[in-house]
Amino acid sequence: MFSWSQDESEGAAFRQSGTKFLCINDEKALAELSEFQILYLPDGKKANLQGKYIASGFYLADDVTESAQGAIYSLRINGFDNYQIYNQKHETTAFGYRISDESAVRSISADALKAEDDAIAYRVFIDKKNDNTGKILVKSDNELVRTIDFTGDCKCSYPPSADDIYFKTSSISKVYIYYYQKRSLTIDRTIYQNEELVSQLVQEVNNQQLNGFNEDVFGKVLTDKLKTYEKINNRKFYVVLFQTNILCLHQSSWNRLADEVFLKANLPSDAILITLPYVQCSGIGSDLGEYFFMPGLSYGSNVTIDLSGLSKDYKNTQRTASFIADNSYSPVWNFVRDVFKNTAKQYVRHYFYITARGEIIGRSETESAYIGFLGNVDFRLVVDERIKKYFDLLDKTNETMDPKNLSSANQYGVDSHIKARQDAENEFNNFFTDNPSPKDFIVDHGMNEFVGTTDENNCIQFTEWYRDRIYAIDKKQASPSGDCFYAGRNEVDYNEALASIDALGLILMPFNFDWVADGIGFIYSGFHFDFTNSSIYGTGAFIPLVSAGTIKSSSKALIRGLRTGDSRIIREGSGYVIKWVRNDFGDLDKPLRRLNSPNLADAFKKDFDNFAEATKKMFLEKPELVDSWKALGDFPTLRKNITNIETLEKVKGKFTYNGKTGQAALEEIFTGHKSAQKFIDNFKKYDELIGDVDDITITGIKSSSEVRILNNSSQVGKIIDGKVYLKHDGWGSDVLMSESQRITILGKYLENQPGGTHFLMQSGLVNKTLNGKEGFRILSSSEIDEIFAKAQNAIKSGNYDLADELFEQAWEINRKWLDEGIANGDVIRLISEPTPANLSLINHRGEIVPSFYGREKIYLESKGYVQQGYAFIKP
Amino acid sequence: MELEDNIKKDFANLMGKHKLSLSSLTPNSVRLENSFCIINLQLERGVEFYVTFVDKKTKREYPLMNLVFFKGLQDRKRITASSLFELHAKEIELYFSDLLLGDFTWSDEYDKYMNRYTL
Numbered sequence: 001m002f003s004w005s006q007d008e009s010e011g012a013a014f015r016q017s018g019t020k021f022l023c024i025n026d027e028k029a030l031a032e033l034s035e036f037q038i039l040y041l042p043d044g045k046k047a048n049l050q051g052k053y054i055a056s057g058f059y060l061a062d063d064v065t066e067s068a069q070g071a072i073y074s075l076r077i078n079g080f081d082n083y084q085i086y087n088q089k090h091e092t093t094a095f096g097y098r099i100s101d102e103s104a105v106r107s108i109s110a111d112a113l114k115a116e117d118d119a120i121a122y123r124v125f126i127d128k129k130n131d132n133t134g135k136i137l138v139k140s141d142n143e144l145v146r147t148i149d150f151t152g153d154c155k156c157s158y159p160p161s162a163d164d165i166y167f168k169t170s171s172i173s174k175v176y177i178y179y180y181q182k183r184s185l186t187i188d189r190t191i192y193q194n195e196e197l198v199s200q201l202v203q204e205v206n207n208q209q210l211n212g213f214n215e216d217v218f219g220k221v222l223t224d225k226l227k228t229y230e231k232i233n234n235r236k237f238y239v240v241l242f243q244t245n246i247l248c249l250h251q252s253s254w255n256r257l258a259d260e261v262f263l264k265a266n267l268p269s270d271a272i273l274i275t276l277p278y279v280q281c282s283g284i285g286s287d288l289g290e291y292f293f294m295p296g297l298s299y300g301s302n303v304t305i306d307l308s309g310l311s312k313d314y315k316n317t318q319r320t321a322s323f324i325a326d327n328s329y330s331p332v333w334n335f336v337r338d339v340f341k342n343t344a345k346q347y348v349r350h351y352f353y354i355t356a357r358g359e360i361i362g363r364s365e366t367e368s369a370y371i372g373f374l375g376n377v378d379f380r381l382v383v384d385e386r387i388k389k390y391f392d393l394l395d396k397t398n399e400t401m402d403p404k405n406l407s408s409a410n411q412y413g414v415d416s417h418i419k420a421r422q423d424a425e426n427e428f429n430n431f432f433t434d435n436p437s438p439k440d441f442i443v444d445h446g447m448n449e450f451v452g453t454t455d456e457n458n459c460i461q462f463t464e465w466y467r468d469r470i471y472a473i474d475k476k477q478a479s480p481s482g483d484c485f486y487a488g489r490n491e492v493d494y495n496e497a498l499a500s501i502d503a504l505g506l507i508l509m510p511f512n513f514d515w516v517a518d519g520i521g522f523i524y525s526g527f528h529f530d531f532t533n534s535s536i537y538g539t540g541a542f543i544p545l546v547s548a549g550t551i552k553s554s555s556k557a558l559i560r561g562l563r564t565g566d567s568r569i570i571r572e573g574s575g576y577v578i579k580w581v582r583n584d585f586g587d588l589d590k591p592l593r594r595l596n597s598p599n600l601a602d603a604f605k606k607d608f609d610n611f612a613e614a615t616k617k618m619f620l621e622k623p624e625l626v627d628s629w630k631a632l633g634d635f636p637t638l639r640k641n642i643t644n645i646e647t648l649e650k651v652k653g654k655f656t657y658n659g660k661t662g663q664a665a666l667e668e669i670f671t672g673h674k675s676a677q678k679f680i681d682n683f684k685k686y687d688e689l690i691g692d693v694d695d696i697t698i699t700g701i702k703s704s705s706e707v708r709i710l711n712n713s714s715q716v717g718k719i720i721d722g723k724v725y726l727k728h729d730g731w732g733s734d735v736l737m738s739e740s741q742r743i744t745i746l747g748k749y750l751e752n753q754p755g756g757t758h759f760l761m762q763s764g765l766v767n768k769t770l771n772g773k774e775g776f777r778i779l780s781s782s783e784i785d786e787i788f789a790k791a792q793n794a795i796k797s798g799n800y801d802l803a804d805e806l807f808e809q810a811w812e813i814n815r816k817w818l819d820e821g822i823a824n825g826d827v828i829r830l831i832s833e834p835t836p837a838n839l840s841l842i843n844h845r846g847e848i849v850p851s852f853y854g855r856e857k858i859y860l861e862s863k864g865y866v867q868q869g870y871a872f873i874k875p
Numbered sequence: 876m877e878l879e880d881n882i883k884k885d886f887a888n889l890m891g892k893h894k895l896s897l898s899s900l901t902p903n904s905v906r907l908e909n910s911f912c913i914i915n916l917q918l919e920r921g922v923e924f925y926v927t928f929v930d931k932k933t934k935r936e937y938p939l940m941n942l943v944f945f946k947g948l949q950d951r952k953r954i955t956a957s958s959l960f961e962l963h964a965k966e967i968e969l970y971f972s973d974l975l976l977g978d979f980t981w982s983d984e985y986d987k988y989m990n991r992y993t994l
Contacts, residue, residue, distance in 0.1 A: 837938030
């Protein structure tokens, strides 16, 4: 069936400017046209279709190539359009599928279509009107022999831009074509016109917008790269996967599909989108891969990508469904990675220096519009190695201060100790006189393995961790979780066999940032990931660890206290001292420590002074409430309302926003929220009614007070103005919950499809206790399921009497369930339009009978109910 | 795939005659289509079988039972068959083969008829 050529192209009349053609998508018209079996090929030769093939597309009368005018453009073979393939001499060699500019797959060769030289051949011209209808004119030697009306053309366009071709799929494609044709599956040249697929990919984009990058799919390394890129460059990177059952071989169509999704998802001008629809063809050999991807690239006007940097021979197939870039070999990710690599981005250099005293000096520089992947963020760390001697001396000095050395000493011992102490102190004081020259060395930190992933916060974390782990007095750092810095895997991480590093939290937390105001703000802004507003770029900054004076006057315990939060560094005169902070704020110590900011601490103390006594008590007993107070930082009035604070505290654990959860999510959404009080009121309603339901989370948007209810990241409901709606994409739309009455929901089952009761049951909100009573109710009975299974077997075996009996048993259970709803005074809500299609069916006997939904309607009417709108009521 | 196998067997004649290709959407739903029409077949809970026609040109859906009532076929002669699926295949062949040839010219009348169910 297939043959192969590297030197051929499928295409318009030899891909010249002025090529015009049209395909007919009207089976009746084509069937009538099939009376004419001898037609012309674009090179002027005659082709005999032999009753096997249907000519479906033709070059138009004004095509630039005279011999092509009225000749065949495409043949329909096995239901699919195959297009002209020609060689360098512009001879038509076959009809088949185009793969790239240089290659194609043949379905039928021109030789196999060869007609007798003296056969009477016809040319077919298409006279298309503007309304998608027209006439097919069949001519022989310019004499009109038949006119056929048609409706519908293919709307395809040609040729695609050569820049659209990035994948070398040729040798693999024919295997997939064969696989699809053998199974009569759809091969679609114009996949971008498939509204369902576009809609599904748009949904995937929306999911990524809502939940951020999915590390399970992207892998940690690529996720970190993309996050860092977005942070530094104010761009959004979307990569969406979706399994489909439609095969498309035209790479330009893949990109047009991405364009469609980009537009439909309403992505902004700074977005980059890669769509990855794919088909899985079980059984295709392991050397080729069962997974065939159709990657498309689309990006906004505010993005620059050097497309010449992309290869033309990426692989688009792989053997497994493993997409994770850093855990397994995944050819498709080479394309994704290179798109990122060739996207214009800033080049950031971070320089950090650890002085002999343990001070850290940091400096960063940026360069705009840098293209490249490796090296877009560069991190250099230099250490003055005198630090080791300096800290050893500090340790020794502290040792001499320990009173236990004197506890059992005689006078000689005391004198010796005092001398040793004076010597140590003198040596310490003279350290820089005795060791005047810095001895710098560059730390081989290993973070260049994945440079481009190092953001500023990461560099700070690493620098502080390095200083304290290698040189500080205790030389210990906890490593609680994870194997990555925020932005990238770290070679040191492995070399040191550490699980992770949390140096930033350990070092900065006890400082309480009291000295941020001293002009050392970049750590603060870095800690809060506020890079764009930070003063770090292009400026130097200085972070003192401890001054000599501080060290002299501090005990080892105080320094150790820095690590545990019991002490902190405060400016005193021209230097710094370490002081115990426990009880510094009296009763408010715990909440204020959670705020970690002097400005916030001042603001909270003012609010606290004006709180009622009961409220004050609540904050003192539950210091964590201050987190919710902090989240409402933009709303000084709202945060004085303890009900608001309590509500946020209760829902915090279930709240997600922009890929964040809990406190971080709350802080982000309330920054600049347009309707904060109503939003909180809806949170309160959620907490009252749904807060106890497992697997349910919530989210929202800044521009609305609506709370969106999620189950496994899919929206299943919403709360607007204190009213709870169960999401229903069918007749009557969402189901409104009543706080006084239970809602019994009736409708068609529609297994695994939106719009039916089965879908609503998967929401997690139905047949659940909401605020002490059932809110939404849908019939769900394992007994009925078992009866239906028996009935199915009875029908298969032809035992129709038994099947009828089983249906009656099932209805009896259904009826009793309905009676319970009637007795309870439930609101009866219909979710399927009461049309014949939903209320009746043809059963196994060929009889028209009521469906179970139909029986429910009939039964309720027998009980005096009447339909009013989307509900059944009892007048 | 049980549904797909059953459809392949019991709809074989119909598929051959009208050049219908088959694709499985879910374990409980199958799509048949030719160049004019899509037939969505949905088996609910193993016992209720629903048929919906889709005009490929307009993308409009026409559930079989609505058409039965629209065309006044409620009292038609009962069809018998060896399975639920074969029965529906025969039903389609006998009463709805015009749809498979792309004849949806009656759609305006259908809309008027269905108005009675609109709120």
